[in-house]
Amino acid sequence: MRSTKLLPFAFTLALAFAQPSLATPLASGVPGMLFDHDVPITMTDGLQLRVNIYRPEKPGRYPVLMLMGPYGKDTSLADAPAYKTSWTKLIAKYPDLCKKSSCRYIRFEAPDPERWVANGYIVIHADVRGAGASPGVLDPFSTRETEDYATLITWAAHQPWSSGKVGLFGTSYQAINQYQVAALQPEGLAAILPWEGAYDQYREIAYYGGILNVAWEYWWTHQVVPNQNGNAETSLVDSINGGKDTGAPLSPEVLKQNRVDPIEAFAKHPFDDTYYRRRTPEGSRITVPLLDVANWTDWSTEGFRSAASKQKWLRIQTGDHLTPFYSDEALALQKRFFDHFLKGVNNGWEKEPRVAVQVRRPAGTTWRSAAAWPLPGTxxxxxxxxxxxxxxxxxxxxxxxxxxxxxxxxxxxxxxxxxxxxxxxxxxxxxxxxxxxxxxxxxxxxxxxxxxxxxxxxxxxxxxxxxxxxxxxxxxxxxxxxxxxxxxxxxxxxxxxxxxxxxxxxxxxxxxxxxxxxxxxxxxxxxxxxxxxxxxxxxxxxxxxxxxxxxxxxxxxxxxxxxxxxxxxxxxxxxxxxxxxxxxxxxxxxxxxxxxxxxx
Missing domain, CATH: 2.60.120.260 (Galactose-binding domain-like)
Incomplete structure (x- = not known):
């Protein structure tokens, strides 16, 4: 059986109200936006994760958009050497991007909080356990990490500035873990938008057709380990305060003890055993409204096919991994989805075709809508x-x-x-x-x-x-x-x-x-x-x-x-x-x- 343990309601409710109140926000430099930096949130085992909170300056209760990842909530996409190629491609595609935002708070595979706060949303970005400013053991997609996510969602739903509705948003890693935590059905979770994320941990990440995928070694060593909590040798720079954003330095021996290399773990588990089943969600327990944005290459319609959500939509696109996520067309789509399910806006979203696919041609692409997947009449x-x-x-x-x-x-x-x-x-x-x-x-x-x-x-x-x-x-x-x-x-x-x-x-x-x-x-x-x-x-x-x-x-x-x-x-x-x-x-x-x- 897959792990679908629910956090006890009484405990999570008590935990939500037991958290420390927010300190005076930092100056965000963005008119109308407050910025709470490195807020400590206590998990069920007592460890504190660190989150950044971007919220409207005007008092009120707002819906929350949340993401949690290993890449550094304070690592600038524009300035980090690790993401130079991604940023160059993004700006080449959208040269006016930073005319619509300061771009100061754009992070790798994450939404630009400025463009959401201005539209009446709160954005919360968390460092996963063991990464960035969050201490602990770095173990990607583990059940411990998923339980942390559920705790954060419940906490956010009970804050005085929250409407009580939380949506999950992000691409790749921050899409994969949306499926995982949605199966835990945490209180407050109202909708998810996984953008190009895998669903099946064995078949889509670790082993393709039973063949070990060692491409993840590059990802692990170049994008994740540099941001491990305690890594004093990291080249990543804290874009908020300067210096490092990986906490107090730890010795190389302790750093190694505090991380679980996924490739080593995959090699020890060549078959679809409990290791993967605990990391692959039970689709029957994913019931929140869902918009799955997939790509014709690498990730994936499986989340859409597996989820039991009665309100679910699939969009399959072409293009690279990052730039389509930040397009004006994508932003409009994302806002229509969340406006409908988090704000209750009557914007016609329920009439949106359940399936939309970007059909490829040698000379370009065209969009097609359909009522189901695979396409009816195939x-x-x-x-x-x-x-x-x-x-x-x-x-x-x-x-x-x-x-x-x-x-x-x-x-x-x-x-x-x-x-x-x-x-x-x-x-x-x-x-x-x-x-x-x-x-x-x-x-x-x-x-x-x-x-x-x-x-x-x-x-x-x-x-x-x-x-x-x-x-x-x-x-x-x-x-x-x-x-x-x-x-x-x-x-x-x-x-x-x-x-x-x-x-x-x-x-x-x-x-x-x-x-x-x-x-x-x-x-x-x-x-x-x-x-x-x-x-x-x-x-x-x-x-x-x-x-x-x-x-x-x-x-x-x-x-x-x-x-x-x-x-x-x-x-x-x-x-x-x-x-x-x-x-x-x-x-x-x-x-x-x-x-x-x-x-x-």
Missing amino acids: QWQRYYLDAANGSMDPALGTAAPAEKSYPGLGDGLTFTSAPFTEETEFTGPIGIRLWVSSSTSDMDIFAAVRLIDPQGRDVTFMGNSDPNVPLGLGYLRASHRAVDPARSTEYIPFHPHLTSEPMTPGQLYPVDVEFTNPTSIVISKGYRLALTIQGKDFGYGPGANIVRAKDYDLPNSSNSGLFFAAHPNRDPALYGGADTLATGGEHTSYLLLPRISARR
Whole structure:
């Protein structure tokens, strides 16, 4: 069972009123905004977290927007070296951003409090336990951290300047933990807006298709550990008071004891065990109004699909991880949602389409609204593979049996469709069924669904964390091939990931490749689809024959998406064998695509 322990109401109520009163606010430098800095809030175990509170100067009771993260509530996005690239991209995209705000209080992956306080909201930003000014053990997404969040929400709901309604807001880390704490149903929580956040801790963060994702090591060492409480060597600067915002210095030995390295923890837990289940919320307990903003690459429709909320909306967009969050269009959407659920404004939000998707084209994007997800009327179309000639086509279901082998750590096989003769749209989840064997007892499958233009170039798109991504990326460790039929559909297989089932060398097995994200593309006449199957990370290296979708001019990267698999658990002796893909006859292998009929 997942951990869904509720804080006792009597205790949380007493705790809310037992907190110290706020000191005299600091001068915020922003007309009409009060700023309470490093306010100590006592948790259920007695430890005090530190929060910043931004609130209207005019007396009254206001709804609260809250976020809690590890990146530093006092670390300026504009000035921190760690976020220089993000800030440069943001200002390049929105050069007038700091004409609408002083930008002094913008933090990484966090809303600009100035633009919310001016509209009658209070913004509370907390340092998680063990980060920034909050002492304790830094253990990302732990049950202890989630309980802290619940305590903060209840505290905020009972303050004299609060209307009693709390909304959660933020992107990435500060979206993931919204799902977690919403399942605890803390008093005062009235709505959540997770912007590009993962839901399933095993399948979307730690292991993709059962393959360890070591990309988090970079995140941990470059973005989180520098802000650990007690880290006197940090390069991050306190933008409020200068100096460090990581509390009293601690020795390297104590610092190490006070943090739980997620990659080390993931490696110790290769299966979806209690470690992940306690960090993955129970969807049936998420009942508050919800707006899930997802990205076609890396995070995710799973929160929307899993939540039991009767009032829930899904919006899937393209673009990078940070800049869309700060656009005027996004701000208007965010305010309409929170105005409706936190202020009771009759702004027509209840008539907002439950699903809105940004449909991709090589020459740009268009928005489409729908009543449900997957889109109503989706036709699931199989593109059968033919190993004899590297082709794929819906008409190849009766192709003759064929097999082709490739080195397990090599470039693999690519199957290509004929040029499309008419404009065709695919929007929704995608799946792959393959028949495979290996000369060893296991193999890793990395799948990339690609778009090829009439000149033979890959058309790439801006991804959440990568400027060059294909249409979709899928993963599966063959020994994790077991599927739970009760929780699976034809287009989304559910792998329990509870045990390893070695392969018998040379024997063929059916496998369903796991995709963490759906896709969207309108394919123009003359373009082709391609499917690459290999046993290593897919990516576009320097000199790759690519053309970017409209409006992007960014450097190549050697790896696509928020995933990197190079790790000691990828033993070349086991995963570098001769892998074989079978097609046709009794071993039909295919790419499953969500075709959308032309709109009349």
